[in-house]
Amino acid sequence: MGVVKVYFPNTKGVITLMAIGYVILLxxxxxxxxxxxETLVQWTFFLMQSLLYIVVCSLIYLSIKSQRVIVTEKYFVLKVIGITRHKIxxxxxxxxxxxxxSGSxxxxxxxxxxxxxxxxxxxxLPFSEAWDELLLTIERKCGSDVIGGMDLKRRKGEIRSWKET
Structure with a gap:
């Protein structure tokens, strides 16, 4: 068995963002x-319904947290919730x-x-810190012609706009 490198997603801000959303909703x-x-009973019913937001956010968070990019000698693998989504x-x-x-x-x-x-x-985004290393690995195994000129770093104030170099 060859060298296996596993990359884990960065989920630092996800819980904070979801908590802010819940506070705004509440x-x-x-x-x-x-x-x-409305009466206290109606407000309590609203509060119980708002717990659905927490359930949905928990499922989304677990899905993001479970992602793995695995690089072996021969394959590039993306796993989500333990299921292989792509094996290339x-x-x-x-x-x-x-x-x-979807805008991301x-x-x-x-x-x-x-x-x-x-x-x-x-x-x-979850693997943004690992993509530099992933691109170098792909370039080493597949050649530099498969990697286009990409500026993956954002400048201060630049939001999700990537520029071809």
Whole structure:
């Protein structure tokens, strides 16, 4: 068995962002209940319904936290919740480029085997600190021609806008 390198997602700000969202939801709903002169029973019902937000956020957080990028001698693997989402042989990688999915930056790995071609989206933000090393590994195994000119660093004040170099 060759060398296996596992990359874990960075989830530092996720809980904070979700907690801020919950506080805004709770404050807005409570203010609306007060303005509409709702009873304590109605407000308690709203509070119980708002717990759904916590359940959904917990599921999203666990999904993000469970992601793994695994690099072996032969494969690039993305696992989510323990299930292999993409397993790409380095010999089949034709291009690595940046892209967006639902407004969030992603890395797209274009793989081609014979007549079969597939674009495999891999999350950028949770692995943003590891992408420099991942790109170097892909470049070393596949050649520099598969990596386009990408400026992955954001300048101060620049938000999710990437520039071709």
């Amino acid at each position: 404050a807005g709903g409570s203010a609306l209940s007060f303005i509409l002169n 042989d380095f010999d089949h990688i034709r291009e690595v480029r940046k892209g967006k999915m 930056p992603i890395m797209e790995i274009h793989a081609k085997k014979g007549s079969y071609s597939k674009v495999c989206p891999v999350p950028f």
